[in-house]
Amino acid sequence: MANVQSTYKCTRKSSKIKHSKDDLTYYTIVYITIAILTFSVIYPIIYIVSCSISLPSAVAAGKVVLFPVGFSLEGYKRVFAYERVYIGFRNSFIYTVVGTFLNVAMTMICAYPLARKKLPHRNFFTFLFSFTMLFNGGMIPTYLVMRDLRLLNTPWIMMLPTFGVYNMIITRTYIQTNIPDELLESVQMDGCNDIQYFWSFILPLSKPVMAVCALQYAVGHWNSYFNAFIYLTNKNLFPLQVFLREILVLSQISPEDFVDEETSIQLQGMADLLKYALIVVATAPILCVYPFVQKYFVKGIMIGSLKG
Amino acid sequence: MARNKKLNILAFFIIFALILVSCSTSKQNSSNTTNQPSATQETSGSEKTNESNVAWEDQNVTAPGQLPIVKEPITLTIGIASNPSVSPWIGLANFQKFFKSYLFKRTIVNTIRISLYSLIAGFPFPIIFALALNSMVHARLKKAVQLITYMPHFISTVVLVGIIMQVFHNTIGLYGTIVKALTGQKPPDLFAKANSFLHLYVWSGVWKSFGWGSILYLAVLTNVNPELLEAAEIDGANRFQRVIHIDFPVLVPTIIIQFILRMGDLMSVGFEKVFLMQNDLNLRVSEIISTYVYKQSIGGGSAADYGYATAIGLFNSVINFVLIILVNKAAKKFGETSLW
Incomplete structure (x- = not known):
């Protein structure tokens, strides 16, 4: 018996070590490819963070290559003293929280009836929704609809039209495939009406897909720029991304933000430092949260890849 | 019927x-x-x-x-x-x-050029990356790699363009610093050249999305029948042969579906990123249908x-x-x- 075990161990051990020459080259290539790709992703990110905490003069002189040169939090101080950034943060936060809640509610309310097999003309309604994924009028007709709905220059424009048909379809598919019809039949026997069924059975049972949708919507809201750009003219309603465009892309940094600076090189360094710090500040909230919710995203892609 | x-x-x-x-x-x-x-x-x-x-x-x-x-x-x-x-x-x-209008041909050609280039450059990366990740032996390392490569997906378009502009700045950016260190000369301004717009646009897109795009393929790869792999191993197929003859064919239907979806988007290049990266100097290659509609x-x-x-x-x-x-x-x- 002991002999058998030892031979077994032996073979296992040897099979673990045993790689043919081909395999070794293959694994080397695989690991090198992955190392290169990962490095190319992480490098610009580290570079941005390093720049944001380096000395302004080092940034302006182009001395930062990977690790920070010197140390200063001056950029961050400027960012948080910036009124536009504050307004943007506040608005983006409100739009993200309220908008995500509204959109998930809309998605559930819409997906549940479409998942019920006895809904009259169900295919027709599903078709109406999915058709909009394939065909739409374009920018101007949408703009006109929003204008006639009196949504221009209101916070609602940032939260209501963001409802996603794609999310609705995956929610519907999820409800259809994961919640058996027998459940409805049995609770109906017990005198449960449709609203009770939705509230106390469908909602708790579709928590995973709701999480997926909520994450999609939340990231969408936080990063959304187009809607604000097209529909908003009131500066007090602008989300962070619009201010980011002004500062990062158009370089509209007003000189009065740097009144105490003396030389122009310092000014330039300061402006760039501010940009780097701003990139970090604007992206950090999402990048901090996403490792914890990554598995839900993966789940969302899995559900979404189902045909239905 | x-x-x-x-x-x-x-x-x-x-x-x-x-x-x-x-x-x-x-x-x-x-x-x-x-x-x-x-x-x-x-x-x-x-x-x-x-x-x-x-x-x-x-x-x-x-x-x-x-x-x-x-x-x-x-x-x-x-x-x-x-x-x-x-x-x-x-x-x-x-x-x-x-x-x-003379812009008819130009906007259509630009739109198709951008999306075809994106498709050709960006399409193989998630597939290769997923196959490589799938054959990694170290599970923890794999997790770390995934965590890092999914990150850019969550960066907003505005911030992405901001990052491009900082990193590829010809004096203070990484690009300028490195070229200056290697050749001793200040490189030309990339944002003033029309052709570099295309490369910057496409490769930043690849950077942003290849990790995320691999999730789907990785998920499909979990459906590979382990018995097949074992049988192939016993018959003397090395790891690379197993990937080519067993893993890859499992991906093919998904690849076709993804390709279809991308081909359907051939004429719809997203407005945001192009608009943000546009300037008067690269308008010749960067004016696409949606930005033209906006400007009209x-x-x-x-x-x-x-x-x-x-x-x-x-x-x-x-x-x-x-x-x-x-x-x-x-x-x-x-x-x-x-x-x-």
């Missing part, structure tokens, strides 16, 4: 949409004689217009934004959708205007022609729609998979 019925309904919708929009593409004209709807309709229509004009002007007074939004009440130029009595029927004149309408100021812009947008939508139907048919025929 059912499919035919569906196609009929689709065809009906296209025709309906065409009729609707060709109505709204008509220009403003001073004569009110061509269209005479019933009196009640007319009055309600004009009331509505007045109201929205007032609201629009109020907005302009209270919020003079920096953004180039139209400064005049646009209701007047819209036509039938808002006020039936103002716009006469002009048929397909706006479409003809676009087809004759909402971003056009007093020169805005909403009917014309709508016509271009509709033309684009119709092409997108036809494309997706065609590629779906092709996929059904060749790959035995389809979207619906």
Whole structure:
């Protein structure tokens, strides 16, 4: 018996070590490819963070290559003293929280009836929704609809039209495939009406897909720029991304933000430092949260890849 | 049979949409004689217009934004959708205007160039990356790699463009620093060159999305039958042969579906990123249909022609729609998979 075990161990051990020459080259290539790709992703990110905490003069002189040169939090101080950034943060936060809640509610309310097999003309309604994924009028007709709905220059424009048909379809598919019809039949026997069924059975049972949708919507809201750009003219309603465009892309940094600076090189360094710090500040909230919710995203892609 | 019925309904919708929009593409004209709807309709229509004009002007007074939004009440130029009595029927004149314009060829060529380049450059990366990740032995390392490579997906377009502009700045950016260290000279300004726009656009897109795109393929790879792998191993197939002959064929249907989806998007390049990366120097290659539509309408100021812009947008939508139907048919025929 002991002999058998030892031979077994032996073979296992040897099979673990045993790689043919081909395999070794293959694994080397695989690991090198992955190392290169990962490095190319992480490098610009580290570079941005390093720049944001380096000395302004080092940034302006182009001395930062990977690790920070010197140390200063001056950029961050400027960012948080910036009124536009504050307004943007506040608005983006409100739009993200309220908008995500509204959109998930809309998605559930819409997906549940479409998942019920006895809904009259169900295919027709599903078709109406999915058709909009394939065909739409374009920018101007949408703009006109929003204008006639009196949504221009209101916070609602940032939260209501963001409802996603794609999310609705995956929610519907999820409800259809994961919640058996027998459940409805049995609770109906017990005198449960449709609203009770939705509230106390469908909602708790579709928590995973709701999480997926909520994450999609939340990231969408936080990063959304187009809607604000097209529909908003009131500066007090602008989300962070619009201010980011002004500062990062158009370089509209007003000189009065740097009144105490003396030389122009310092000014330039300061402006760039501010940009780097701003990139970090604007992206950090999402990048901090996403490792914890990554598995839900993966789940969302899995559900979404189902045909239905 | 059912499919035919569906196609009929689709065809009906296209025709309906065409009729609707060709109505709204008509220009403003001073004569009110061509269209005479019933009196009640007319009055309600004009009331509505007045109201929205007032609201629009109020907005302009209270919020003079920096953004180039139209400064005049646009209701007047819209036509039938808002006020039936103002716009006469002009048929397909706006479409003809676009087809004759020199920007017709340019915007279409630019759109297709950008999306084809993105497709060719970006499509193989997630597949190769997923296959490589799948053959990694160290589970923890794999997790770490995934965590890092998914990260750029969550960076917003505005921040991405900001990062590009900082990193590829020719004096203070990483690009400038490295080229200067290697050659001793200051490199040319990439943002002033038209061709570099294309490369920056496409490769930053690849950077942003290859990790995320690999999730789907990785998920599909979990469906590989382990018995097959074992049998192949016993028969003497090395790891690379197993990947090519067992893992890869499992991915093929998914690859076809993804390819279809991307081909259907051939004529719809996202507005945001192109618009953000656009400047006067690269307009020759960066003016695409959606940015042109924007500039002809909402971003056009007093020169805005909403009917014309709508016509271009509709033309684009119709092409997108036809494309997706065609590629779906092709996929059904060749790959035995389809979207619906």
